[in-house]
Amino acid sequence: xxxxxxxxxxxxxxxxxxxxxxxxxxxxxxxxxxxxxxxxxxxxxxxxxxxxxxxxxxxxxxxxxxxxxxxxxxxxxxxxxxxxxxxxxxxxxxxxxxxxxxxxxxxxxxxxxxxxxxxxxxxxxxxxxxxxxxxxxxxxxxxxxxxxxxxxxxxxxxxxxxxxxxxxxxxxxxxxxxxxxxxxxxxxxxxxxxxxxxxxxxxxxxxxxxxxxxxxxxxxxxxxxxxxxxxxxxxxxxxxxxxxxxxxxxxxxxxxxxxxxxxxxxxxxxxxxxxxxxxxxxxxxxxxxxxxxxxxxxxxxxxxxxxxxxxxxxxxxxxxxxxxxxxxxxxxxxxxxxxxxxxxxxxxxxxxxxxxxxxxxxxxxxxxxxxxxxxxxxxxxxxxxxxxxxxxxxxx
Numbered sequence: 001x002x003x004x005x006x007x008x009x010x011x012x013x014x015x016x017x018x019x020x021x022x023x024x025x026x027x028x029x030x031x032x033x034x035x036x037x038x039x040x041x042x043x044x045x046x047x048x049x050x051x052x053x054x055x056x057x058x059x060x061x062x063x064x065x066x067x068x069x070x071x072x073x074x075x076x077x078x079x080x081x082x083x084x085x086x087x088x089x090x091x092x093x094x095x096x097x098x099x100x101x102x103x104x105x106x107x108x109x110x111x112x113x114x115x116x117x118x119x120x121x122x123x124x125x126x127x128x129x130x131x132x133x134x135x136x137x138x139x140x141x142x143x144x145x146x147x148x149x150x151x152x153x154x155x156x157x158x159x160x161x162x163x164x165x166x167x168x169x170x171x172x173x174x175x176x177x178x179x180x181x182x183x184x185x186x187x188x189x190x191x192x193x194x195x196x197x198x199x200x201x202x203x204x205x206x207x208x209x210x211x212x213x214x215x216x217x218x219x220x221x222x223x224x225x226x227x228x229x230x231x232x233x234x235x236x237x238x239x240x241x242x243x244x245x246x247x248x249x250x251x252x253x254x255x256x257x258x259x260x261x262x263x264x265x266x267x268x269x270x271x272x273x274x275x276x277x278x279x280x281x282x283x284x285x286x287x288x289x290x291x292x293x294x295x296x297x298x299x300x301x302x303x304x305x306x307x308x309x310x311x312x313x314x315x316x317x318x319x320x321x322x323x324x325x326x327x328x329x330x331x332x333x334x335x336x337x338x339x340x341x342x343x344x345x346x347x348x349x350x351x352x353x354x355x356x357x358x359x360x361x362x363x364x365x366x367x368x369x370x371x372x373x374x375x376x377x378x379x380x381x382x383x384x385x386x387x388x389x390x391x392x393x394x395x396x
Contacts, residue, residue, distance in 0.1 A: 029391040033380040034346060037329055037372050044321040044360050045257070046250065050240035050296065052312040054231035058205050062225045065091040066200070070218045073210045073228060081207045086227050090198040091220070104187040111181040118177040122170035129163035136160050208232045211310050236308055238269065238296040240316045244278050247292035249320050256296050257317040261308065268300040271318060294318070321360055328365040329356070333378045343372070344379040346392055351379060353388040 062068065067089040073079065136156040142148040212229040215221065238258070242250065250271060258267040275293040283289055296316060298305050308314075333343045334356075341358055344351040359367035372378075379392065386392070 029349065029393040030351075030383065030386060031395040032344075032351075032382060032386070032392050034377050034394050035330060035333070035380050037327060037368070037374055037376045037378055039325055039327050039374050041322070041324045042326045042328055042360065042362065042365065042367055043319055044362055045317040045319050046242060046246045047315065047317050048240045048242055048246075050238045050314050050316045052236050052238055052308050052310060052314060054211060054233060054310045055235040055237050056206075057211065057229060057231040057310075058208070059229050060085050060202060060204065060227045062086075062088055062221050062223060062227060063200060063202065064088070065221065065223045067091070067220050068215060068218060068227065071213055071215055071227065073213060075210050075213055077210045079204045079208065079210060079230065081204055083204050084201055085204050086202045086215075088200040088202055088221075090200065101188065104184060108181065108184040108188065111177065111184045115174065115177040115181050118170065118174035122167065122174050125163065125166040125170040129160070129167050132156070132159040132163040202227065204230060206230060206232075231310065233309055234302075234306065236298065236305070236310070237272065238298065238314060238316060240294050240296060240318075241279075241281065241291040242294055244290040244292050247274055247278075247294060250274055250294055250318055255319045257319070258296075258298065258300075259315045259317070261312070261314040263304055263307075267298060267305060269296045269298045269316070271295070272297040323360075323367075326359070327368040327372065327374055329368050329372065329378060330365055330380055331361070331363070332380045333382075334358075334366065335382065341366075344382050344386065344388075344392075345372070346377040346379065349391055349393070351382070351386055351388065351390050351392045 069087045069089075071086050073085065079085070136159070139148060139153050139156040143150075143153050208230040209232065210228055211231045211233075214226040214228065221227075238256075252271050252273055254271045256269040256271060258269055261267065272295045275295070278290045278292045281289050281291045296318075329343060334341050335343070337353065337355055340355045342353050342355045345354050346352075354371055356371035357369040359369045361367070379386070
């Protein structure tokens with residue numbers, strides 16, 4: 001039997017190759033980001049955009065149709081209560097064409113005929129009253145002589161009453177016919193281009209500032225047309241439209257943080273009221289949403305807030321829950337483990353999966369109700385290939 005003898009250098013080379021293969025196949029530690037679980041304050045807010053608006057606003061309208069002179073007030077001008085806002089010339093009567101004038105003349109003739117008929121009816125009723133009165137006098141004389149009956153005397157008296165009421169009715173009919181005649185004649189009167197010279201001065205109902213001017217130049221407007229809008233910019237509130245699912249968690253008195261309003265620091269406010277009715281709003285993605293207006297009152301530095309006007313944009317953060325000392329974990333460390341939430345905890349250089357019970361959540365962190373202790377090291381944004389028990393190392 002022939003035996004294979006290996007030299008010592010060859011054995012050393014084979015051992016070195018085996019060591020290199022073992023090192024190459026040995027599982028490497030996965031480089032991950034880590035953070036320490038700590039205790040601290042946690043605030044849950046509902047964030048949304050809001051718009052400022054003047055709390056009390058008044059729209060001044062034209063009381064009647066006519067021509068409005070140019071309004072000299074500009075947005076931002078102050079105005080006192082009772083001061084002139086605009087001058088309005090009453091609308092002149094409409095001109096009549098030949099056909100309309102002929103119809104009006106015919107109507108006037110018809111009304112004149114009705115007046116004559118009504119007056120004739122009044123004269124007939126008066127004659128009937130005189131006759132009934134004379135008959136009553138004769139019947140009364142016969143009754144004194146005992147030559148008539150009580151029934152006949154009552155009939156004569158009733159006839160007099162009836163005749164008197166007929167006279168009154170005829171008088172009212174004659175007066176109505178005369179008024180109708182005057183109305184039809186008025187349509188034939190000459191038309192004045194200035195509306196008969198009637199000028200109405202529109203005044204401010206309150207002391208305030210002009211917010212909007214709806215009419216820039218002189219023109220003819222109908223009755224009720226908007227002229228200017230007045231308000232007091234020192235009393236500004238904020239309106240934020242929330243999703244109805246968020247609005248049910250908001251209550252009056254909740255604190256609000258106001259940012260991105262243009263100042264150097266955040267302002268504070270308080271929820272004044274939540275409107276009871278929702279409305280449909282289409283989002284930028286074309287999705288119909290049910291929104292609810294939440295009214296917020298600013299109770300911070302009024303001097304700094306005075307720079308805000310009507311319709312300015314601001315970001316609001318309504319605080320619905322707050323605690324000063326809770327155990328929190330970053331949302332980036334959480335992942336789903338079936339129906340539960342879990343994290344990878346680093347123990348002795350290996351990743352160990354732990355299932356957690358969470359409480360309140362914010363866009364950045366979540367409250368840990370059970371499953372972790374303060375000081376634990378967790379992996380943030382673990383890779384999908386990471387498994388329980390894998391070796392890990394902190395990424396530089």
